[in-house]
Amino acid sequence: MSLLAFDGRVDEGNSSDTEPDELIDFTTLLMERQREDDCNDSWLDGNTDTNSKVQSQSYYNQGYHLGQYVLGVLDFSSQYGIDYSISYTAANVIGRPTKFPAYGDYPETFTMRTYGDWWLCVPSYTREIQSQNLPSLPTHDFIVVCFEKFVAPTEVAIFETFNPGGVVRIWAYNITKHWTCLWEAKNSDMIQPRNRSNYAHRDSRRFAPPLKATNVITKTLRIDFNHSQLNYYTEIDAIMLCGRTVSMRNMQQLIASASANVQRFDSSSREDISGGPITNKLRTLRFQPSCRENYAAKLHDFINKDLSQFLMENNLDPGQQLNSSASQNCLTDLPFEILLKILSYLDLMSLFRMGQVSRLFYDISTHPLLYGELSLKPYWHLANSKLLCTLAQRATMLRKLDLSWCGAFGEVSPTEFKKFLTQRGDNLTHLRLNSCKFLNASCIETVGIVCDNLIELSLRSCAIDPPLLNFSCLANLKNLERLDLFQTAFESELLLSMLEGNRKLKHLNLAFCGVSVNMDNVATHLATYNTQLVSLDMWKAHFLSARGLQSLARCHHLEELDLGWCLREATLGDSLHQLLSNCPKLKKLFLSAVRGITERDLIHIATLGKNLEQLDLMGILNITHERVYDILIHCTKLQLLDLSFCDSIMDHDLDVIADWSRLFNVDIKSSRIYNAR
Amino acid sequence: MHSLNWTSRLISRALRSSFSTLLDATTAGGAATTTTKGAAKPTPNRSRPRFVSVVCGFAKDNLRHKYKPGKYGEDSWFKASTETADVMGVADGVGGWRSYGIDPGEFSSFLMRTCERLVRCTHFNPQRPVNLLAYSYCELMEQKKPILGSSTACVLILNRETSTVHTANIGDSGFIVVREGEIVHKSEEQQHYFNTPFQLSLPPPGHGPNVLSDSPESADTMNFPVQEGDVILIATDGVFDNVPEDLMLQVLRDVEGERDPVKLQMTANTLALMARTLSLNSEFISPFAISARRNNIQARGGKPDDITVVLATVAM
Numbered sequence: 001m002s003l004l005a006f007d008g009r010v011d012e013g014n015s016s017d018t019e020p021d022e023l024i025d026f027t028t029l030l031m032e033r034q035r036e037d038d039c040n041d042s043w044l045d046g047n048t049d050t051n052s053k054v055q056s057q058s059y060y061n062q063g064y065h066l067g068q069y070v071l072g073v074l075d076f077s078s079q080y081g082i083d084y085s086i087s088y089t090a091a092n093v094i095g096r097p098t099k100f101p102a103y104g105d106y107p108e109t110f111t112m113r114t115y116g117d118w119w120l121c122v123p124s125y126t127r128e129i130q131s132q133n134l135p136s137l138p139t140h141d142f143i144v145v146c147f148e149k150f151v152a153p154t155e156v157a158i159f160e161t162f163n164p165g166g167v168v169r170i171w172a173y174n175i176t177k178h179w180t181c182l183w184e185a186k187n188s189d190m191i192q193p194r195n196r197s198n199y200a201h202r203d204s205r206r207f208a209p210p211l212k213a214t215n216v217i218t219k220t221l222r223i224d225f226n227h228s229q230l231n232y233y234t235e236i237d238a239i240m241l242c243g244r245t246v247s248m249r250n251m252q253q254l255i256a257s258a259s260a261n262v263q264r265f266d267s268s269s270r271e272d273i274s275g276g277p278i279t280n281k282l283r284t285l286r287f288q289p290s291c292r293e294n295y296a297a298k299l300h301d302f303i304n305k306d307l308s309q310f311l312m313e314n315n316l317d318p319g320q321q322l323n324s325s326a327s328q329n330c331l332t333d334l335p336f337e338i339l340l341k342i343l344s345y346l347d348l349m350s351l352f353r354m355g356q357v358s359r360l361f362y363d364i365s366t367h368p369l370l371y372g373e374l375s376l377k378p379y380w381h382l383a384n385s386k387l388l389c390t391l392a393q394r395a396t397m398l399r400k401l402d403l404s405w406c407g408a409f410g411e412v413s414p415t416e417f418k419k420f421l422t423q424r425g426d427n428l429t430h431l432r433l434n435s436c437k438f439l440n441a442s443c444i445e446t447v448g449i450v451c452d453n454l455i456e457l458s459l460r461s462c463a464i465d466p467p468l469l470n471f472s473c474l475a476n477l478k479n480l481e482r483l484d485l486f487q488t489a490f491e492s493e494l495l496l497s498m499l500e501g502n503r504k505l506k507h508l509n510l511a512f513c514g515v516s517v518n519m520d521n522v523a524t525h526l527a528t529y530n531t532q533l534v535s536l537d538m539w540k541a542h543f544l545s546a547r548g549l550q551s552l553a554r555c556h557h558l559e560e561l562d563l564g565w566c567l568r569e570a571t572l573g574d575s576l577h578q579l580l581s582n583c584p585k586l587k588k589l590f591l592s593a594v595r596g597i598t599e600r601d602l603i604h605i606a607t608l609g610k611n612l613e614q615l616d617l618m619g620i621l622n623i624t625h626e627r628v629y630d631i632l633i634h635c636t637k638l639q640l641l642d643l644s645f646c647d648s649i650m651d652h653d654l655d656v657i658a659d660w661s662r663l664f665n666v667d668i669k670s671s672r673i674y675n676a677r
Numbered sequence: 678m679h680s681l682n683w684t685s686r687l688i689s690r691a692l693r694s695s696f697s698t699l700l701d702a703t704t705a706g707g708a709a710t711t712t713t714k715g716a717a718k719p720t721p722n723r724s725r726p727r728f729v730s731v732v733c734g735f736a737k738d739n740l741r742h743k744y745k746p747g748k749y750g751e752d753s754w755f756k757a758s759t760e761t762a763d764v765m766g767v768a769d770g771v772g773g774w775r776s777y778g779i780d781p782g783e784f785s786s787f788l789m790r791t792c793e794r795l796v797r798c799t800h801f802n803p804q805r806p807v808n809l810l811a812y813s814y815c816e817l818m819e820q821k822k823p824i825l826g827s828s829t830a831c832v833l834i835l836n837r838e839t840s841t842v843h844t845a846n847i848g849d850s851g852f853i854v855v856r857e858g859e860i861v862h863k864s865e866e867q868q869h870y871f872n873t874p875f876q877l878s879l880p881p882p883g884h885g886p887n888v889l890s891d892s893p894e895s896a897d898t899m900n901f902p903v904q905e906g907d908v909i910l911i912a913t914d915g916v917f918d919n920v921p922e923d924l925m926l927q928v929l930r931d932v933e934g935e936r937d938p939v940k941l942q943m944t945a946n947t948l949a950l951m952a953r954t955l956s957l958n959s960e961f962i963s964p965f966a967i968s969a970r971r972n973n974i975q976a977r978g979g980k981p982d983d984i985t986v987v988l989a990t991v992a993m
Contacts, residue, residue: 086794087819095797107820108794542818568818569882595823596882619821621881645821672822 063245065154068147070094070239074220075144075408077435077461078487080111080233082512082540088235090143097238100159103204105644105671109161109235112141113511113539115227118614118640122588123559124507124535126456126482129402129430130375133347137168137185138378139224143236144408147219150175150251151243153182156221157208162235162671164205165190169224171381174216175251176258177409179381182211190229204237217246217254232644232669278311332360339364348379371395375402377432383407385416398424404434404460412438418446425450434460434484448473458484460509475501482507486537489516499525506534514541514566523548526555535560539590542568549575558583564592564616576601580608590616592642598622606630616642618669625653632664644671725837726903728763729936730756730989733945735953737915737983747789750983751782752913753828755789757796762803764796766832767850767985769913771876774826784817784826784879791816792832804900806832806845811893814877827878827890831864831911835903835991842903845896848874849914855929856907860922865897866914871972874914906934907991915982916948918965919955929988936992945988952986955979 073090081088087107092098098108119125128134156170168185189209221241227234331339343354343364355365364370371394376383383406406412417438425431428451433439439462447457454477471494480502485495486509495517499505508526510517519541526533533555538544544566552558553575561583576597580586589605589612591597597620606627609615612635617623623646632638643649643657654670661668736750747753751770758764768788770781791813795801802808810830817824829848836843844852844864851864867875875895880888903909908929916925925948932944955961959978969976 081819085816085819086791086798087816088821091798105821565819569880569885571883571885593821593823598883619823621823645823647823 063247065242066149066151066245067155067240067242068149068151069096070145071148072146073143074146075142075435075437077141077143077405078113080113081107082515083487084515093143093145093236093239095238097159097161099161099204100206100237101161101204103161103202105162105233105235106237109237110143111162111233111235112166112225112227114140115163115230115233117228121639122535122614124482124509124537126507128375128377129400129432130348130373132345133349133375133378135378136187137190137226139168140227141225142222142405143225144220144222145239147221147241149245150217150219151241151245152215152217153211153241153243155208155240155242156182156211157206157240157242158223159204159206159237159239160234161204161237163202163230163232164207164234166225166227166230166234167207167209167223168226169222170209170211171222171224172214172216172218173220173222173409174218175255177411179222180212180214180216181381182214182216183209185209185226190226217251232671332358336364340367340369344370348375366394368394368396372397373400374398375400376406377402377404377434380405380408384411385413388412388416388420392420392423395424397427399427400430401425401428402430402432403436404432404458405436407436407438410438412436414438414440414443417443421446421450427453429453430456432456432458433462434458434486436462444471445473448476452476453479455479456482456484458482459488460484460486462488474498478502480505484509485513486510487512489513492517492521496521496525500529503529504532505530506532508533508535509537510541511537511539511562514538514543519544519566520548520551523551527551527553531555532557534558535588537562538566539563540565542566545570546573546575550578553578553582556582557585559585560588561586562588562590563594564590564618565594567594567596569595572596572598572601577604577608580604584608585611587611587637588614590614591620592616593619595619595621599624599627602627603630606634609635611637613637614640616640617646618642619645621646621648623648625649625656628657629660632660632666638664638666640667640669642669644669646670647672724840724993726835726840726905726991726993727758727837728756728765728835728909728989729938729941729992730763730765730987731938731942731945732756732985732987733942733949734983734985735949737981748782748786749985751785751828752915752983752985753782753785753789754911754985754987755793756987757793759796759801761837762796762801763835763837763989764792764806764809764832765909765911765987765989766792766830767911767913767987768828768830769848769850769915769983769985770826770828771874771878777825777881779825779881781826781828783824785828785830787817787820787824788813788828788830788877803834803836803838804843806834806843807893807896807898809834810845810847810877810896814893817879825879825881827876827880827888829874829876829913830896833909833911840902840904841900842909844899845893846898847891847893847896848876849917850912851914851917852909852911853925853929854901854903854907854909855926855933856904857933858926858930860926861907862899862901864899866917867895867897871969871974903991905991905993908933909989909991910948911987911989912948912952913983913985915956915980915984916952916986918982919952919963919979919984920948921964924951932988932990935990941988941990945986948988949984949986952984956981956984 070093073093076090079088079090083089086092088109088111090110092108093110099106128138153172158167160166169181170183171179172182173179219241221239223239225234343351346354351365351370355362371391374391374395376387383403403417425446431447431451431454457474457477457480471490475494475497477498478501480498481504483498483502483505490513499522508530510519510522519538523544526536531554534557536552536558539562542565544563546567549567549572552561586609589609597617599622602623605612605615615631615635615638623643628643628649631641649657657668657670732754734749734752734754738750747755751772752767753770754765754767756765766789768785770785772781774781792809795809795812809832829850831844831846831850831852833842833844833852846852846864847867849866849868851866853860854862869875869889873889875891876889877893878888878890880890910925910929928944928948928951932941935941955963956979961979962977963979965980966976966978
C-alpha cells in the first residue's frame with residue numbers, strides 16, 4: 001500500500017489504467033504491474049490481497065486480437081532456390097504477401113524442390129525406413145517459422161499463390177516446449193485426381209483451416225506439406241498467425257504449472273501418459289494397495305486372485321486375458337514367433353502401447369527383432385534423449401536408423417545420440433540424419449568411427465559450416481552406395497577423398513553444393529573412381545562447365561542425372577552429345593535453365609534418349625514446337641516433359657502441345673508468368 | 678560471363694558463411710520484443726535524415742510503350758525506404774538488344790525491382806551500394822524466366838544513422854548534388870567509347886565473348902556527407918545529354934530545402950519536360966552534340982532518349 005502513496009494515486013481496485021510514471025524506479029514499477037494483474041484476476045470478488053489468486057480461465061480473455069506475418073524462418077526441409085538468393089526460396093515467406101492474390105509461378109514466393117509423385121518413380125528413390133510409422137498423408141517437406149509475439153492461436157492463414165493444396169499439417173510450438181498439432185488434413189481434403197490436370201483453372205487462395213481447440217500459446221509454427229496430389233510446384237507467399245496475446249505473467253504461470261505436471265508423471269517415465277480405461281479408473285478411485293513390505297509378491301497375489309473380483313465390483317470391462325475360463329482361445333495362446341510377426345506390422349507408437357498391456361506383451365514388444373529398423377521421423381515432435389535411451393536398450397539388432405527432423409529445439413542431446421550410436425551403431429547399414437539440428441563435430445566423428453558398415457548415409461540440410469562439423473571422419477566409410485548431401489556444405493577435398501574411397505557408390509546427391517565444391521573436379525573424380533554411378537543430382541551447380549559434363553559421360557551406368565541450373569550460359573559444345581551417346585540407360589534427365597542448350601542438342605536428345613522417362617527443359621531458349629514434336633515421337637517411354645518458361649514456344653503453340661500431350665500420353669508442364677498488364 | 682562468375686562466387690561465399698538471410702530477422706525480432714517496455718530507441722529521432730523524393734519521366738516512344746509504373750520506356754527506377762536507409766536508383770536499358778529480339782527494358786526493370794526487394798533483406802548493407810547491384814545482378818541467374826539484355830545503373834543510399842550518402846554508378850546515368858546554388862558532387866560518366874557506356878549485361882548463350890559486360894565491381898563509388906536542404910538529382914543519360922548544366926542548376930537551385938512533395942514534383946516535371954523538349958529539338962546544341970563533335974562526329978540537336986528524373990531533397 002505504500003506503493004500507492006509513492007506515486008500519489010488512489011486506486012479503487014477496479015480501475016486498470018494506473019499507468020505508472022516512467023520516472024518511478026523499477027521495483028515499484030514491477031510491483032505496481034503485479035498488483036494490477038492481481039486486480040484484474042480477482043476483480044470478481046473485489047479482493048485486493050495479492051496472495052489470493054482466482055484461478056480463472058479468464059486470463060485468456062485479456063490481451064488483444066492480433067494478426068501477424070512471419071518474422072523469420074527457423075528451418076525448412078527444401079527449397080527450390082539456392083540459399084543466398086531471394087528467388088523461390090524460404091526467405092520469401094517472411095513479411096506480408098507480395099504477390100497474393102495474383103496466381104502464377106512467381107520468384108517472390110517460397111517453392112519447394114519436388115512436386116507430385118515424380119521423385120518416387122526414379123532410380124534414386126529409396127523406401128522409407130520403418131514405413132509402418134508413417135501416417136496416411138506422410139510429410140514430404142516442412143517449414144518452421146517464427147513470429148514476433150506470443151499468441152493463443154485462433155487462425156493460421158497460408159497464402160498459396162500457385163497450385164494450392166499442399167498443406168497437410170500445422171504444428172504450434174507451445175511455450176511449455178511441446179509441439180501440438182493444430183490441424184491435420186484428412187484424405188478428403190486433398191485435391192481429387194481429376195482436378196490435377198494441367199489445364200484445370202486454379203486460383204490463389206488464402207488457406208485457413210479450422211484449428212483444434214487447444215490452449216497452446218505460441219509464436220513458432222511448423223507447416224507440413226505433402227506433394228503427391230500436386231500437379232506442379234506449390235508456392236507459398238506468406239503465412240499469417242492470428243490470435244489473442246497473453247501477458248507475460250500468465251505465460252510464466254503456464255510454464256510453471258506445466259513443469260509441475262511433468263514432474264508428477266516423471267516417476268512413471270512413460271512416453272504416452274494417457275493410458276487405457278483400467279488405468280484411468282484406478283487413478284480416479286485413488287486405488288493404492290496397502291502393502292508396506294514385499295510389494296511385488298503382494299501385487300502379484302492381488303492381480304492373480306482379487307483383480308477380477310475388483311473389476312466386476314466396479315463394473316469395468318474385463319479384458320480377455322483375465323477371463324478365468326480357459327476354453328476360449330485368446331491372443332496369448334499363439335506361439336511367440338507368430339505374435340512377433342503380428343507385432344512387426346505395428347508402428348512404433350502402437351508397439352510401445354502394446355508393451356503396457358501385460359508382461360507377455362512387454363516381452364514381445366521389446367524383442368530386438370522388432371527394432372531392426374527404427375525411424376523417428378514421423379515422431380519428430382516426440383523424440384527426445386530419454387526415448388533414445390529407451391530404444392537403445394531394445395535395438396540390439398539395429399540395421400537401419402532414421403532420426404531425420406528430430407531434436408530441433410534441443411530435445412535430443414548430442415551426448416545421448418553418441419551413446420546410442422556407440423552402443424548400437426556397429427551394424428548399421430542405413431543412417432539418415434536429415435535436418436538434425438543436434439549434430440555437432442563429435443557426433444559426426446562417432447558416425448565415421450562406429451558405423452563403418454554403412455551402405456547409405458543421408459545428411460541432408462546440415463546447415464552448419466564445414467569447419468564446425470568436421471566431416472573428415474567420414475572418410476573412414478568405404479562401403480557407401482548411397483550418399484545424400486542435399487543442401488549440406490561439404491569441403492571439396494573431403495568429398496573427393498570420399499569418392500575415391502567408395503568405389504561402389506551408386507547414388508550421389510550434391511544438390512546446392514555447387515558453391516562450396518568444385519563440380520568439375522567432382523565430375524572428373526566420379527568418372528575415374530565411381531563408374532558404377534546410377535544417379536547423380538547436381539542441382540544449382542552453377543559453375544559446372546562443359547568439361548565436367550564431358551567427364552560425366554564416362555559413367556556409363558547413369559540412369560538419372562539432374563543438372564538443373566548448372567552450366568549457366570556456358571556453351572556445351574559436344575559434351576551433351578557425348579553424355580547421351582555414352583549413357584544409353586538414362587531415364588531421368590533434368591536440364592532446367594541450362595541456357596546453353598542449342599537446337600542440335602535437342603535433336604541429340606530426341607535421337608539418343610531412347611529410355612528417357614522424365615525430361616525437364618524448363619527455361620531453354622531455343623526450343624520450338626518442332627523440336628518438341630521430335631522428342632515426343634522418338635522418346636517413346638517419356639512420361640514427364642517440363643517446358644515451362646520456354647519463351648520460344650509461342651502461346652498459340654500451347655494448344656497444339658496440349659493435344660500432343662494427350663496423344664502421346666506424356667505429362668507436359670508449361671507454366672509461365674502471364675503478364676496481365 | 679567472367680564477371681558474373683566472379684561476382685556470384687564472392688557473394689555466395691559471403692552469405693554462406695553467415696547463413697544469415699533467414700535467422701537474423703529472428704534475433705532482431707527477439708531483441709525488439711524484449712525492449713518494448715519503453716526503452717529508448719538507439720538513435721534519437723531528432724537528427725535522422727530522410728529523403729523527400731519524387732519521380733518523373735518520359736519514354737522515348739510514347740506510342741509503343743504503354744505507361745507502366747516503375748519504368749519509362751527502357752529506363753527503370755526504384756525507391757525504397759527502411760529504418761536505416763533511404764535508397765534510390767535508376768537503370769537505363771541498352772537499346773541495341775532490340776535487333777536480337779530482346780526487350781531492353783526487361784533487364785533494367787528487373788535490376789531495379791530486385792534492388793527494391795533486396796533493400797528489405799537482412800543482409801542489406803547501407804554502406805555498400807555496389808553489393809546491392811551485385812546481388813541484384815546475381816539474382817538474374819536464379820530466375821526461371823530467362824532475362825537477357827544489358828543496362829547501366831546508378832544507385833544511391835542515404836545512411837540515416839550517419840547522414841552520409843553512398844553511391845555506385847556504372848555507365849552514363851548519374852547524379853548531381855546541389856547545395857547553396859552550387860554543384861558539390863557529381864558522378865562521372867563511364868564509357869568504353871563514344872555512346873557505349875559501361876553496362877551490366879547478360880548476353881544470350883553463345884554470344885558471351887562478343888558482348889560488352891562489365892562487372893559490378895567496376896562501378897564508380899562515392900561517399901559524402903549531406904546536410905539539410907541538399908538537392909539530389911539522379912537521372913539517366915536522357916537528361917544529362919539534353920539539358921545543359923547551368924539550366925539544370927537554375928532549376929535545382931530553386932528547390933533547395935523544399936519539403937513539400939507537391940512543389941518537388943512540379944520541379945521534377947519541369948526538368949523532365951525540359952529534357953524531352955530539348956531532345957526532340959533538332960537545332961539545339963545539346964551536351965550530347967558537343968561531346969559528339971569532340972569525337973569527330975557531326976551531330977546537332979538533342980538526343981531522343983528515355984528520360985527518367987528522380988529528384989530528392991534531404992530533410993532532417
